[in-house]
Amino acid sequence: MEYYTAGESHGPQLTGILTGVPAGLKLDVEQINQVLRSRQAGYGRGHRQQIEHDQVNIVGGLRHGMTLGSPLALEIANRDHANWARIMDPLSSPNRENTRRKVERPRPGHADLVGGLKTRHRDLRNVLERSSARETAMRVAIGNVCTQLLAALGIQLVGYVQQIGSIAVTEPATLTVGQVGRAILENDLRIANQEQVAPIHALIDQSRQAGDTLGGQVRVLVENVPAGLGSYASAQAKLDAKIAAAVISVNAIKGVSFGDGQQLGQMAGSQAMDEIAYQKLRGYYRLSNHLGGFEGGMTNGMPLVINATVKPIPTLYHPLQTVDINTKQAVRANVERSDTTAVVPASVIVASVVAIELAKEITATFESANLERLREALARYRQEISEA
Ligand SMILES: Cc1cc2nc3c(=O)[nH]c(=O)nc-3n(C[C@H](O)[C@H](O)[C@H](O)COP(=O)(O)O)c2cc1C
């Protein structure tokens, strides 16, 4: 399985190609659109999300709603392109508006400055259009195809928010995918504790009014993952490492950890390991899940617990100091219309890239040209390791 995305934030559309999806998966396109809506929603988003109504258009690899086993081709329109057509036309020559609206005051925290140095672009819009998190809409669509494949194999996952700015959400030590799924339906913060909605809204409002921004923490839970995905045998085959790379590739993600994460560094070994038990019906399992479902680069059969740190949005309405790339004078950074926080959409995006990595690993591990055959192979494997 492999995927690519293309498209600029204010260009005509985003385009995605996903190869390696088994033949015979009945795709629920409305579910893809629902997850696209979840990525757009979330308290703290800016005006752009009122313009966009993300909906996927599948133009290859699907017939009568069923995957063919051929590459899936996906499109999502950028409705905002209509407002940027003169600036972002893929073919016509630059016009007066392009000259007037060149980006030459790189924003700290963005790809603007270094992207321009690397590519020799003197209008930094040529960098920021692609480095924008707009691209993650397509990754979420591709991620939901993978989520539907995982669901067909009995594997469920959810992404949610655990912290925004200074407010950590108080929640039970262990939550299931089902419990989180129900809780996050009830608020626009994707948090599992409804009592903290009002204070977090107030914090976001305060930050927006101050021209500032917020980061936070998100978590992805995955259930019913078979033990033994990934490998201990070589660095490149370790599945926790592949997932960490995918999570870090999401815009604004600055940290990734598993299970109890950074706290593990302060715990005694006797508190941090997950003791092994066996029951005939259940097979091997653990008495706790401090390590978040990974040992030695492999899944161990416990739920996966993946944590990610989201940095605050870099564009500030009270802009930071930068340098004009022409005059080299100290100036205030360019201000692009912006979100106040992206922690809520980040929880959807991180879950999507985790789904992609798991689907890739499963299709690479088992015979996967056809969904039914993949299902049988996985069921045989689950049976074998439960009795071994
Ligand atoms: C869903 C989402 C929305 C974002 N919205 C904005 C935004 O409105 N303004 C902004 O400056 N950065 C925004 N970002 C963050 C930037 O895309 C990101 O910080 C930048 O591309 C640099 O990449 P890096 O933070 O991964 O180094 C957003 C990120 C995500 C995940």
Ligand SMILES: C=C(O[C@@H]1CC(C(=O)O)=C[C@@H](OP(=O)(O)O)[C@H]1O)C(=O)O
């Ligand atoms: C477009 C999206 O997010 C954008 C991500 C983004 C950035 O710099 O990453 C900057 C903003 O772009 P704009 O200036 O067009 O409002 C966000 O709105 C999206 O998530 O769909």
